[in-house]
Amino acid sequence: MSEDIEGAVSLSFHILPAWNCIPLWMSSPVETPASFSSAFSRSPNDLQRRLNPETDLGPPNASNLAPSESVGLLGREVTLLSAVMLNIGQMTGSGIYAVPGTIIHSVGSVGLLLIYWIISPLFALGGLSVYSEFASLFPQRSGGEVVYLEQVFPKPRFFAPIVSAPILILTSLNVSNAIIFAQYFLSALQVPVTTVNQNMVSLIVVFVTAALVVTSTRWALWAVNVLTILKMIVLVFMVGCGIAVLSGMTHIRDPYANFRHPFEGSYWNGNALATAFVKSNHAFGGWANAFNLMGEIRSNDPARTVRKASKISLYVVSALFLFINVAYVAAIPVNDMRVPDELVAILFFRRIFRSEGTAAFPLLVALNCFGSIIAVTLSQARVLREIARQGLLPYPAFFSSVKPFGTPLRALVLRTFLVTLLLVIVPAKDAFDFILDLVSYPNLVFQSALAYGIWVLRSRRSQCKFEQAPLRANTLVVSLYFATCILLLILPWMPPARGHADVSFWYATYCVAGVALLLFCGFYYWIWIIYLPRRGNYEIVQEIEESADGVRNTKLTRRYKEFAANRREEPRLIDI
Numbered sequence: 347m348s349e350d351i352e353g354a355v356s357l358s359f360h361i362l363p364a365w366n367c368i369p370l371w372m373s374s375p376v377e378t379p380a381s382f383s384s385a386f387s388r389s390p391n392d393l394q395r396r397l398n399p400e401t402d403l404g405p406p407n408a409s410n411l412a413p414s415e416s417v418g419l420l421g422r423e424v425t426l427l428s429a430v431m432l433n434i435g436q437m438t439g440s441g442i443y444a445v446p447g448t449i450i451h452s453v454g455s456v457g458l459l460l461i462y463w464i465i466s467p468l469f470a471l472g473g474l475s476v477y478s479e480f481a482s483l484f485p486q487r488s489g490g491e492v493v494y495l496e497q498v499f500p501k502p503r504f505f506a507p508i509v510s511a512p513i514l515i516l517t518s519l520n521v522s523n524a525i526i527f528a529q530y531f532l533s534a535l536q537v538p539v540t541t542v543n544q545n546m547v548s549l550i551v552v553f554v555t556a557a558l559v560v561t562s563t564r565w566a567l568w569a570v571n572v573l574t575i576l577k578m579i580v581l582v583f584m585v586g587c588g589i590a591v592l593s594g595m596t597h598i599r600d601p602y603a604n605f606r607h608p609f610e611g612s613y614w615n616g617n618a619l620a621t622a623f624v625k626s627n628h629a630f631g632g633w634a635n636a637f638n639l640m641g642e643i644r645s646n647d648p649a650r651t652v653r654k655a656s657k658i659s660l661y662v663v664s665a666l667f668l669f670i671n672v673a674y675v676a677a678i679p680v681n682d683m684r685v686p687d688e689l690v691a692i693l694f695f696r697r698i699f700r701s702e703g704t705a706a707f708p709l710l711v712a713l714n715c716f717g718s719i720i721a722v723t724l725s726q727a728r729v730l731r732e733i734a735r736q737g738l739l740p741y742p743a744f745f746s747s748v749k750p751f752g753t754p755l756r757a758l759v760l761r762t763f764l765v766t767l768l769l770v771i772v773p774a775k776d777a778f779d780f781i782l783d784l785v786s787y788p789n790l791v792f793q794s795a796l797a798y799g800i801w802v803l804r805s806r807r808s809q810c811k812f813e814q815a816p817l818r819a820n821t822l823v824v825s826l827y828f829a830t831c832i833l834l835l836i837l838p839w840m841p842p843a844r845g846h847a848d849v850s851f852w853y854a855t856y857c858v859a860g861v862a863l864l865l866f867c868g869f870y871y872w873i874w875i876i877y878l879p880r881r882g883n884y885e886i887v888q889e890i891e892e893s894a895d896g897v898r899n900t901k902l903t904r905r906y907k908e909f910a911a912n913r914r915e916e917p918r919l920i921d922i
Contacts, residue, residue, distance in 0.1 A: 424643050428567050429636035429655035432721050435574040436632025437663045438581060439718025440526030443711050445625045446674055447690040450683045452618040452625075452842070456675045457608030462626040463671050467664035469623075470630045472827035474656050475819035476797055477637050481649040482817035483803070490637040491792055492732050498799030504875055504886070504902070509867040511738040513788040515730060515761075516863070521768050522628070522782055523722065524548040527715035533692055534708035548769050555719045556762045559727060560755050563642075566724050573717025580710050581666045587698055588673020596698055601676040611680070613842075617853060620837035624786045629667065632718075633660050638725040649817055723758070730757035737888065737902040780856060787838070787860030790831050797828035883907050 424432070450459045480494040487493045492510065499506035528547035532539045559566045591601045636643075636652045645651040674683070674690055677697045683690060695707040731754040734745035745756045800819060807814055838857050879885050884906040 424567070424636070424639050426645070426651050426655055428571065429639075429643065429652055430658050431567075431571045431574045432639070432725060433632050433635045433656055433659035434578070434663055435570045435717050435721030436635045436725075437630055437659065437718075438574070438577045438666075438714060439523045439632070439722070440715050441625075441629025441631075442581070442667055442670055443530065443691040443714070444522075444526050444689065445629050446671055447683055447685075449622045449625050450680070451685075452622045453613055454618075454684065455609045455612040456604045456680055456683075458612055458619075458622070460608070460668070460671055460675070462622055463664075463668045466623070466626040466630050467660055469627060469827070469830060470633045470660055471657075472823050472830070473793065474633060474653065474660065475823050476793075476800055476827060477634055477656075478649060478653040478817040479800055479803075479815045479819045480796070481637060481640060481652055482815045484640075485648045486641050487732075490634060490640075490729060491796060492729055492736075494796055494799065495792060496736070498796070498802055502871075502875075505871055507733075507736050507738055508871045508875070509864065510792060511733045511736070512867050513792065513863060515733065515764065516785060516788070521548075521765055523715050523719045524552050524765070524769070527551050527712050527719065529689060530692070530708045530715065531712040533689065534706070534712060545769050549766060551716060551719060552762060552765050552769075555716070555723050556758050558720060559723045560753050560758050561751060563724070563753055566720060570717060570721050570724065573713065573720065576710075577714040577717055578662075578666075580714060581670060584673060584694070585666060585669040587694075588669060588676055591673060591676045591698065596677075597700075598677055598697060604675045604680050615842055616837040616840040617842040620834050620840075621783065621842075623834060624783060624838075628782055628786065630660070630663065632721065635721060635725045638728050642728075653817060723761070727754045727758045727761060730754065730761055783838075783856035784859055787835070787857055788864055790834050791860075791864065794828060794831040794835070797824055797831060800824050879904075 446459060449462055450456065453459065453462075477490070477494075480497075484493055484497065492507070495510050496507045525544065525548055528544045528551070529539050531547055531551075532543055537543060558569060590596055591598050594601070633656050636655050640648050640652060643651050674694055678690065678693050682693055689708075691711050692708055699707070731746050734757060745760060746754070747756055748754060801824070804814060839854055842853050875886055882904070884904045886902050887905045889903055
């Protein structure tokens with residue numbers, strides 16, 4: 347009986363018109379024989395695969411590396427409220443307290459500063475529409491773009507995940523929150539913000555948050571919820587302070603002075619405009635946080651739940667951020683805001699409360715950053731685990747394990763080590779701006795690829811006469827999002843106005859570093875997947891490992907052609 351079933355399924359594969367129809371045929375529910383639940387290995391020449399119609403959607407000859415897991419090992423702890431809190435928890439981190447000062451230093455005027463806090467949420471909504479369409483196609487896969495990229499670009503084999511994985515690991519570190527936490531914490535204690543002090547406090551908070559996330563996902567979510575509520579109270583309080591300033595209820599004599607000539611002193615330089623946009627986008631970067639935990643959403647329709655959570659968090663945070671920036675402009679003279687390395691939130695509190703609250707309010711800001719670090723650590727550990735499950739880290743079974751606490755302990759240890767390394771290497775003075783820029787450039791490359799990938803997936807589904815994604819993004823929105831990403835990749839190469847670079851060294855260092863990192867990953871792919879196999883007369887194949895507790899990982903291994911030629915030809919589900 348099982349042989350008849352296998353033969354029928356094999357025939358069904360052979361009559362498919364092209365490989366690019368295969369990633370989407372499983373998107374419709376299909377009854378799968380239990381006999382296909384065995385482990386498999388995949389290569390260009392033979393394939394035995396376990397069929398999972400809901401989550402294993404990639405073509406067999408492609409970069410669909412991570413297999414579906416037989417059970418939800420990380421649990422289903424994320425509700426709609428938790429997803430909203432996760433997003434808000436990341437968005438209300440260091441950005442609103444540090445970014446306005448760097449933006450106005452780049453563009454020079456309060457008018458442009460306020461415009462950025464209006465257009466950045468619109469850009470984020472464009473990205474949300476792209477992510478929602480992907481999420482509706484892969485509703486049970488955690489990891490966000492690391493999953494979507496491998497599905498969109500299956501050829502060359504393994505190329506998309508191998509090139510993107512190191513960049514996504516870099517973006518997952520999110521060192522900026524730890525740096526801003528250290529600066530505000532030290533300011534609250536009236537301790538000099540030296541390189542040693544900043545790095546020491548940054549490392550301590552990284553280790554403390556990692557320990558919390560490792561211990562229990564439920565406790566970490568509880569901490570995120572509590573701290574996010576506290577952060578919202580602080581933000582609302584800051585908005586209230588701004589209203590008091592504009593109403594003349596404080597000692598600030600002319601709160602409307604900066605609004606009379608809002609664009610005075612503007613720098614209309616392409617580099618300045620692009621880097622300022624990158625900074626403001628960073629403040630809203632947490633809107634996609636819940637997409638990294640898709641497989642843990644407690645819902646019958648995870649994609650719609652995550653989209654709803656992202657919209658709620660974006661609307662709430664966008665309004666608060668805009669009003670807080672209006673409060674900054676009302677309370678702080680524009681020349682004071684233009685001074686490099688000034689912590690704009692501390693200036694704000696000092697202008698309103700003078701000496702009172704000089705320590706208390708920076709401490710609240712530091713606590714806000716602490717909550718954001720927990721939210722980022724919680725979600726990005728899942729990204730690292732997904733990369734390990736794809737076989738792109740050494741010892742994938744080790745790094746994807748959830749023992750002993752039911753949390754991605756080993757992925758968190760790796761992340762903590764990399765954060766420590768980055769904090770030590772980058773000069774403390776330029777750490778915040780440079781890391782922000784460095785992470786943003788290759789990330790914009792991937793965002794462009796994802797926006798383009800929407801059209802690729804739609805084309806494949808149309809060719810195969812399948813229904814389109816349940817959550818379809820507006821084509822005009824996708825086009826504008828794609829064009830904006832491309833523009834932000836080009837403009838930073840233009841030289842800035844004298845004295846308005848956001849780092850003390852060459853202004854385009856982060857662009858070169860980002861491109862070099864991408865090229866290095868491409869070279870590594872060519873060496874590992876193409877050159878060495880040709881020289882060594884072997885090929886890279888995928889093997890699935892499944893542990894007793896249900897962890898399923900891909901392992902990329904060598905298979906020598908002499909050995910393969912002597913093997914008995916085995917039944918195949920598809921000819922590549």
